[in-house]
Amino acid sequence: MEVAIRRIEATDIDQAAELFLLAYAGPPWNETWSFDTAKDRLKELVQTNGWLGVGAFEQAALIGFSIGVPYTSFKGKTLFVAELLVSPDKQRKGIGNLLLTELQNLARENELCSSWLVSRSSGELLDFYKTNDFRYSQNLGLYSKPL
Numbered sequence: 001m002e003v004a005i006r007r008i009e010a011t012d013i014d015q016a017a018e019l020f021l022l023a024y025a026g027p028p029w030n031e032t033w034s035f036d037t038a039k040d041r042l043k044e045l046v047q048t049n050g051w052l053g054v055g056a057f058e059q060a061a062l063i064g065f066s067i068g069v070p071y072t073s074f075k076g077k078t079l080f081v082a083e084l085l086v087s088p089d090k091q092r093k094g095i096g097n098l099l100l101t102e103l104q105n106l107a108r109e110n111e112l113c114s115s116w117l118v119s120r121s122s123g124e125l126l127d128f129y130k131t132n133d134f135r136y137s138q139n140l141g142l143y144s145k146p147l
Helices: 010-025 035-046 097-110 126-131
Strands: 003-007 052-058 061-073 077-085
Touching: 003 097, 010 035, 010 052, 010 061, 010 077, 035 061, 035 077, 052 097, 061 097, 077 097
Parallel strands: none
Antiparallel strands: 003 052, 052 061, 061 077
16 A cells, blocks of 8 residues: 655644554553543644644555644754654554654755654664664753642
């Protein structure tokens, strides 16, 4: 089956939320999201000014997507890759690479100077991002605190 990569729109959110549930339910995340919470997460992103999103489709079915939002730093406008996921049964077929490449192409077209993301610090995801020329930062940490 041929995969088409195209920009996604806010109208794709319901399909994206269904895929979100599926992708995060398994390893390495093992997270239980409700459809409404997943949809809220995606709405937050697509309601951000300047958001960019691409989807991978087999016919009309969304099988993967990536969404990024602009983030201004001292270096200029960058792209925060907030979500990148592929249906578990479609992984390891190059779809994630295609999505990431197309999202970064859109970022360049929008004059963003770099991209960054937050993900697992070891395992297959680290290897995937290194393969796509992301560098693991030894200088930064992720901090969280319950409110």
